[in-house]
Amino acid sequence: MGCIIMKCCCCVLKWGTLTVAIIDMIMAAAVILETKYLTYYEDWEDQSIHDEPNNNIENNYYGPTYYVWMLTFVIHSAHLVACVLVIVSVWVQIKKLVFAYLIIGIIRIIYDLIFLIYICIEVGAVIFTLLLILAGFGVAIYFWFVVYSWSKMLKGSSQVD
Numbered sequence: 001m002g003c004i005i006m007k008c009c010c011c012v013l014k015w016g017t018l019t020v021a022i023i024d025m026i027m028a029a030a031v032i033l034e035t036k037y038l039t040y041y042e043d044w045e046d047q048s049i050h051d052e053p054n055n056n057i058e059n060n061y062y063g064p065t066y067y068v069w070m071l072t073f074v075i076h077s078a079h080l081v082a083c084v085l086v087i088v089s090v091w092v093q094i095k096k097l098v099f100a101y102l103i104i105g106i107i108r109i110i111y112d113l114i115f116l117i118y119i120c121i122e123v124g125a126v127i128f129t130l131l132l133i134l135a136g137f138g139v140a141i142y143f144w145f146v147v148y149s150w151s152k153m154l155k156g157s158s159q160v161d
Contacts, residue, residue, distance in 0.1 A: 005149040017150040018090045020143045021101075025083035027136070028076045035073040068118060075111050079104045086147055089154070098151040105144040112137050 005013065082101040089097035116133045 021086040
């Protein structure tokens with residue numbers, strides 16, 4: 001990839017990366033809290049299993065929406081940890097700390113695209129929800145490029161100011 005950003009948030013890349021990591025960490029924490037609520041406090045029990053005779057409740061207790069929210073919870077929790085590693089990399093300046101963010105970031109972007117399609121099919125075209133997902137998708141791509149640029153800068157020199 002040849003696209004490298006030299007400045008972010010009107011700052012040099014080091015401080016822009018720190019800003020991006022903090023903002024992304026706050027956004028990931030908000031998604032985790034919302035997902036935790038939707039996963040554990042909503043009633044996701046699959047009602048169709050109660051209508052069938054001789055059903056096994058243990059095999060089909062939750063509907064597919066529960067598992068989508070659980071996967072969202074896991075991916076964004078891993079992303080939150082990766083954001084912390086990026087923050088540490090600003091001071092310690094070890095390139096390996098940034099790799100977790102880059103890998104989880106790609107997984108999260110792909111998952112968000114799949115999640116967008118799932119929401120359109122399962123829930124319907126709820127304009128506000130779709131706009132929030134699309135905005136988050138765009139921000140996630142920009143943040144990923146900022147952290148990618150930071151990793152390239154770490155490779156280029158031993159100490160970045």
